[in-house]
Amino acid sequence: MADTPRSAALYPETAGAVALSERVYWIGAFDPDLRTFDIILKTANGTTYNAYLIRGSEGVAVIDTVKEGFADDFFARLEAVADYSDIKVIVLNHLEPDHTGALPELMRRAPQAQLFISQKAQTMLKALLKEDTLSFTAVLTGDKVSLGDRTLEFLHTPYLHWPDTQCTYLPEEKMLFSGDVFGCHFCDTRLFNDLAGDFRFSFEYYYAHIMRPFKDYVIRALELIEPLQPVLIAPTHGPILRDRPMRYIQRYHDLSQPSLTLEKQPHEKTLLIFFISSYGNTRRMAEAVYAGAMSVTGVRVSLYDLEGGEVAPFIDLIEYADGLLFGTPTINGDAVKPIWDLLSSLTVINLKNKLGGVFGSYGWTGEAVRLVEDRLRGLKLRVPVQGLRVKLIPTEDELADCTRFGQELAEELLGLRKSKIIDFADLA
């Protein structure tokens, strides 16, 4: 958060609602001073908490609310275009507190309103509001609610950005209320993409941090959204996309494709080996693992010394690799920092079911291999072969073990490794 608020001249009190059409209004709030969002995201331009109001012939719908500290702005804008008694429907596309902060007060002011959330939002709603008696309707793709001459249609779009997230479509106006999808942290009181400042970087940065781990879900969501051909996309953060909104849908398509391409055979698998070494012992192990993996036809193996690389390009490589091996020495009972720096940077990509393995030389106690194996399991990788630890300088026999380790993991990638049967009593 900045020390001093932005000047009133730059961000005037715009208490009124902003019309998107004769029946649809923006009733959100500006937060120009925000610099860090959700701990992990930076923003050089603050953000907006976008909420919307739709007036039908038989009642009003409010879609999403704002962060709690901005509730006064939200209610002032709402009151400018509707009475609380008009509100028939409240839709929450996403339950994160920056969109539900004003919900309890809104429900107190409009107790007659019916609350609509996604199926997956039910337990989250209870956990957020700590109220078991709350009445709501859980909806899925295809469910609709009528406001008379306006209709709300729900699209189940999980993990964009939480499991609960959904989009709401207004077919009579071809407007999509997309939740966090197509959003970005960019505060501009001009509100619309054809008027706001240059938010291209913010749009891409938001995708990279919020949507990228869930690319498969993005692609599934686009299959629901694209046929609608919306003329306006109204996200919960950043500019409202009324000028050529399909460009942003296309951009999500593009961003959901691999950022790097590798010319490989259709059935070929990729295995990346990362290592770092202080006296060359873990390096020798890495080279032996590399040689073993390369002996298996059908696996494209690559070896990287973390000492000579930066984290970001490795993340791009890891995202579409089939297997990942890490070689680390143990220093003072732990794996070394470059390994942890890489492993703590992987939450922006999906790692589930990739193959993992760990090896390393140590001088005293050798904890690093087990610690990194546990981290890989926590990241949802499969760790089918127990890691290799070598005390100080590897012998020829130990290097042969490393070669077998690499070979075994490469065979596992191809589904060639034989299954093992063990008696429980034989396990340590």
Place this chain on the structure above:
Amino acid sequence: MAKANVTFEDINVTVAVPAGTRIIEISEKVGAGITYGCREGDCGTCIMKVTEGWQNLSEPSVLEDKVLRENMAGKHNRLACQAQVLSGTISVKPA
């Protein structure tokens, strides 16, 4: 003592275990990918998918059912720290 075979699909390993053993005990020793937290059926960290032999595990308790529901668990998901092996063959993998 009666034995059962539990296969951990993610690591392609089958373990012959005595009846009554909890899945988490085996998973932990064999290095399968089922992660765990409290080990007391409360946190939901160790949710796993039972792909075969669902009926060869102990019935879920009311408490386990509640935790599974709260964690939006899918069909044939169980808590590895609560499910005990009864007999026959069982296959599991991380959820």
